[in-house]
């Protein structure tokens with residue numbers, strides 16, 4: 001596959017001195033960047049969804065820790081470690097559900113523990129490796145997932161899991177890209193993904209940049225689409241996969257899985273192993289991020305709901321392993337996932 005054509009859109013870019021983030025709140029009509037020069041600025045950018053997507057926020061947090069190191073400057077490792085730990089706490093608190101955030105920070109702090117007085121260089125090397133590993137994982141998962149799809153298939157995806165959510169190429173969107181390139185995927189449908197509209201604003205725009213024709217549907221149209229036989233797979237990403245194979249992902253994923261099972265549509269979850277959390281036994285233990293209910297009361301500064309109306313805004317839900325046909329990571333494919341298969345693939349916590 002010619003991957004280069006897919007890497008035009010970059011959510012996160014280290015300039016050598018600062019972190020350049022594509023402001024995803026402004027897409028698709030305005031392509032604008034913000035530049036972060038501190039861990040605090042990166043934490044705020046993650047919370048405000050300037051950068052979003054489980055792997056991308058882990059990568060941004062890793063570079064955020066490097067920025068903290070640059071602010072600390074020429075201090076000994078002994079002086080720097082407590083300051084870096086404070087920065088890691090702030091970065092980790094930005095969003096609770098995607099385990100990639102904590103995973104990336106833990107990997108950075110493990111690198112720091114092994115470092116000497118060259119600790120800042122070691123942090124930069126580790127952040128670079130986290131980003132490169134994610135891109136390589138996405139490209140590998142694209143191939144693994146595409147092989148599961150019979151030629152002539154239609155697929156439905158949810159939220160955004162592409163280059164905007166990762167180091168590049170994407171997770172579920174990477175499988176779709178590979179599936180289209182291999183002429184296995186004939187029809188791509190994307191749900192709008194209310195309330196933040198990752199599908200309507202990001203996914204169909206991202207695929208359009210690739211010349212991939214996708215059809216946007218209302219979230220509420222998904223079951224009707226499946227009933228019509230247009231879709232053979234629902235393919236989604238993940239924010240956290242627990243030890244029994246339960247999956248936390250964007251709100252609306254769970255009902256897609258229920259509808260898919262009812263209609264005999266296969267359900268695939270695509271995520272790098274950095275999204276697997278073997279220390280959490282099941283989905284019921286995952287903290288589901290609740291965001292400002294105001295995100296439901298209008299969009300782009302225009303209110304669509306009468307004053308005084310209450311709203312409830314959980315932005316993730318949990319799909320039980322029993323509704324999932326395949327979990328694809330860069331380590332391989334787990335079909336009909338369960339605790340035993342997860343343990344065999346990822347070991348004990």
Ligand SMILES: CSC[C@H]1O[C@H](OP(=O)(O)O)[C@H](O)[C@@H]1O
Nearest residue numbers: 052053054159161165237249250
């Ligand atoms: C490969 S991105 C994984 C995951 O992250 C997204 O959530 P958000 O846009 O709120 O960061 C969505 O759940 C994707 O499936």
